[in-house]
Amino acid sequence: MTARIITANRLDTGIVVYLNQLFDWSTEISAARVITEDSEVEDVLKIVDRAKIGENVVGVYAIDVDDTDEIDVPVPLRFRERIRVNGPTVSPHHVTPHHA
Amino acid sequence: MYTYQAQDQLLVDQRAAQFQEQVERRFEGALNEDEFRPLRLQNGLYQEMHAYMLRINIPYGTLSSRQLRKLADISRTFDKGYGHFTTRQNLQLNWLSLKDTPAILAELATVEMHAIQSSGSCIRNVTADHFAGAAADEIDDPRIWAEIVRQWSTLHPEFAFLPRKFKIAVSGGGKDRAATAVHDIGLKLVRNDDGQIGFEVMVGGGLGRTPMLGKVIREFLPSDHLLSYLEAILRVYNQLGRRDNKYKARIKIMVHELGAEVVRDLVEDEWLATRDSGLKLPQSEVSRIRDNFQPPAFEVVDAPDPDHQVQEPGFIDWQRTNVHAHKQPGYNIVTVSLKAFGIAPGDASAEQMYVLANLADAYSFGEIRVSHEQNLILPHVRRDHLPALWQSLQRVGLGTANAGLATDIISCPGMDFCTLASARSIPVSLAITERLDDLKRLHDIGELKIKISGCVNACAHHHVGHIGILGLEKKGEEFYQVTVGGRADEEAAIGQVVGPGFAGHEIPDVIENLIAVYLDVRKNGELFVDTVKRLGTSPFKESLYAHSETR
Ligand code: HEM
Ligand code: SF4
Numbered sequence: 091m092t093a094r095i096i097t098a099n100r101l102d103t104g105i106v107v108y109l110n111q112l113f114d115w116s117t118e119i120s121a122a123r124v125i126t127e128d129s130e131v132e133d134v135l136k137i138v139d140r141a142k143i144g145e146n147v148v149g150v151y152a153i154d155v156d157d158t159d160e161i162d163v164p165v166p167l168r169f170r171e172r173i174r175v176n177g178p179t180v181s182p183h184h185v186t187p188h189h190a
Numbered sequence: 191m192y193t194y195q196a197q198d199q200l201l202v203d204q205r206a207a208q209f210q211e212q213v214e215r216r217f218e219g220a221l222n223e224d225e226f227r228p229l230r231l232q233n234g235l236y237q238e239m240h241a242y243m244l245r246i247n248i249p250y251g252t253l254s255s256r257q258l259r260k261l262a263d264i265s266r267t268f269d270k271g272y273g274h275f276t277t278r279q280n281l282q283l284n285w286l287s288l289k290d291t292p293a294i295l296a297e298l299a300t301v302e303m304h305a306i307q308s309s310g311s312c313i314r315n316v317t318a319d320h321f322a323g324a325a326a327d328e329i330d331d332p333r334i335w336a337e338i339v340r341q342w343s344t345l346h347p348e349f350a351f352l353p354r355k356f357k358i359a360v361s362g363g364g365k366d367r368a369a370t371a372v373h374d375i376g377l378k379l380v381r382n383d384d385g386q387i388g389f390e391v392m393v394g395g396g397l398g399r400t401p402m403l404g405k406v407i408r409e410f411l412p413s414d415h416l417l418s419y420l421e422a423i424l425r426v427y428n429q430l431g432r433r434d435n436k437y438k439a440r441i442k443i444m445v446h447e448l449g450a451e452v453v454r455d456l457v458e459d460e461w462l463a464t465r466d467s468g469l470k471l472p473q474s475e476v477s478r479i480r481d482n483f484q485p486p487a488f489e490v491v492d493a494p495d496p497d498h499q500v501q502e503p504g505f506i507d508w509q510r511t512n513v514h515a516h517k518q519p520g521y522n523i524v525t526v527s528l529k530a531f532g533i534a535p536g537d538a539s540a541e542q543m544y545v546l547a548n549l550a551d552a553y554s555f556g557e558i559r560v561s562h563e564q565n566l567i568l569p570h571v572r573r574d575h576l577p578a579l580w581q582s583l584q585r586v587g588l589g590t591a592n593a594g595l596a597t598d599i600i601s602c603p604g605m606d607f608c609t610l611a612s613a614r615s616i617p618v619s620l621a622i623t624e625r626l627d628d629l630k631r632l633h634d635i636g637e638l639k640i641k642i643s644g645c646v647n648a649c650a651h652h653h654v655g656h657i658g659i660l661g662l663e664k665k666g667e668e669f670y671q672v673t674v675g676g677r678a679d680e681e682a683a684i685g686q687v688v689g690p691g692f693a694g695h696e697i698p699d700v701i702e703n704l705i706a707v708y709l710d711v712r713k714n715g716e717l718f719v720d721t722v723k724r725l726g727t728s729p730f731k732e733s734l735y736a737h738s739e740t741r
Contacts, residue, residue: 178606
């Protein structure tokens with residue numbers, strides 16, 4: 091199967107987080123715990139759902155990532171998930187003075 | 191402007207306090223997400239891709255300078271220093287924390303604002319013509335009636351759990367600047383032969399995955415019966431609207447399935463039974479609300495026309511597109527474009543909001559309007575103040591002379607922000623703006639409304655864009671379907687798909703191509719959309735797909 095990681099949004103700030111090796115949430119996708127067995131995904135999701143750490147986040151789900159050996163950091167396969175990693179593809183800030 | 195009564199203030203204050211408690215209980219774990227979600231949505235708070243998003247109502251698009259300053263304060267203190275004005279006459283803040291939201295609601299309450307009913311299956315923020323109270327062509331000020339609708343629909347116990355969301359728009363009766371034909375109920379002010387004011391009532395318009403234009407079910411509704419008639423429509427919908435399938439739950443589907451005549455009969459029957467009940471509007475109450483919308487203290491202006499004072503070409507261009515006729519001699523309405531080069535349509539920085547609040551105080555009796563086209567309006571500007579105003583706007587990137595032109599694009603947040611998106615929309619609008627960055631040419635092309643949605647929900651009204659662009663996804667790739675010939679005014683029409691979709695990077699070429707065909711075949715004074723109406727889609731299709739049999 092493709093590799094998977096678990097993501098969610100933090101309850102208090104709403105920002106994107108990933109489940110890490112220590113079974114906690116990290117804002118860094120590089121720290122994400124990479125899962126390669128289907129059955130393990132189910133198990134991990136169940137644990138998160140019941141455990142204390144599940145209380146700090148909303149919308150927990152697994153995403154497919156490219157985790158081939160050459161790459162250090164898991165890269166989500168879906169474009170939408172890559173936008174969640176990197177933020178909007180357009181500068182959200184206002185640039186003034188403007189081009190007239 | 192409408193000023194809150196004690197009960198209005200109490201309601202929004204209490205709501206902010208209740209939400210404070212609910213958020214605390216959520217953090218303590220006393221409420222889980224399933225229990226909490228409806229509570230936060232009732233206060234307009236969504237979880238979006240990168241953070242929480244708050245949708246703040248701007249009823250019928252009217253803002254005071256004090257309110258705009260507060261929105262600037264909030265966006266600077268709690269967000270990233272900007273906000274996104276939407277087609278629904280709302281302001282959306284994209285980067286909020288849950289923990290800050292109760293404080294934000296409390297801040298909003300101090301300037302008579304809130305986010306109640308900006309989400310969920312209830313009657314949403316009532317929208318209106320953004321030129322209300324100023325337009326030379328209006329029969330009456332639609333805000334008076336929108337305010338009456340707002341008061342009736344706020345926390346209306348019978349309509350808190352409708353089959354689906356419900357949107358009402360009111361136009362002043364002249365040119366339709368409120369897109370009434372694509373709302374669940376569209377109200378147009380009209381005058382009958384006896385000179386009485388009333389409404390033409392349309393039902394069943396809507397966009398989303400099944401776009402439909404509203405059908406007129408009553409040509410003339412006497413104004414004192416506005417609420418009894420709306421209540422009759424809502425009652426019929428509440429009973430017969432489909433709750434089995436969320437895609438068929440809007441009133442447009444009910445009207446489509448039953449037929450407008452049947453719906454009219456059902457509504458009229460219901461109305462006959464209730465029309466003379468407590469909902470009939472007493473004249474005194476209408477006058478009380480009307481008093482809140484009295485025209486400002488206009489002056490008699492005998493200064494020379496600004497055209498004679500200012501020769502700067504930039505000013506002349508701006509005056510041509512962004513300055514509109516006012517009912518008061520010597521005054522104009524000014525559109526402040528939020529579509530500057532490189533800026534997401536509808537975004538305004540906190541700094542721009544502060545400056546605009548000051549300019550509104552200096553030049554427009556402290557009033558600002560939010561248009562469904564994602565621009566801001568200064569409704570009452572003395573003609574001889576236009577040059578000075580324009581110069582001030584220029585300094586903060588708000589003087590772009592493109593209102594109604596091809597770069598005045600409506601765009602939803604799309605996949606850069608929205609969890610429901612299939613594709614991005616903001617970068618596509620920026621790419622088009624970049625390509626068409628020649629003001630002279632833009633003015634030559636004339637009125638051309640481009641609207642881009644990031645998914646079938648159609649939040650950017652793409653179906654009624656002269657050119658509509660719909661973002662979709664196929665095998666993980668974004669692609670865009672293009673329609674032409676839609677319009678949202680009194681000749682409302684749903685655009686027609688020109689053919690197979692395009693990659694995002696092809697869209698600027700597609701737009702160029704459509705414009706080239708138009709410039710080639712247009713008759714004198716004909717708008718893009720009129721050309722499509724006259725010739726159909728074929729010349730555009732032929733040109734677009736001429737070299738691509740493989741598509
Ligand atoms: C980012 C969060 C947003 C979400 C989750 C959202 C959700 C939706 C959904 C689900 C629909 C389809 C409703 C239906 O067909 O029954 C819809 C329609 C619509 N939304 Fe949004 N929307 C969002 C942002 C916006 C924005 C930014 C605007 C204004 C620019 C907007 C204005 C509208 C309009 C005008 C419609 C279509 C008219 C209609 O048929 O009701 N929405 N939205
Ligand atoms: S049209 Fe789709 S992508 Fe755009 S804001 Fe609406 S729901 Fe989101």
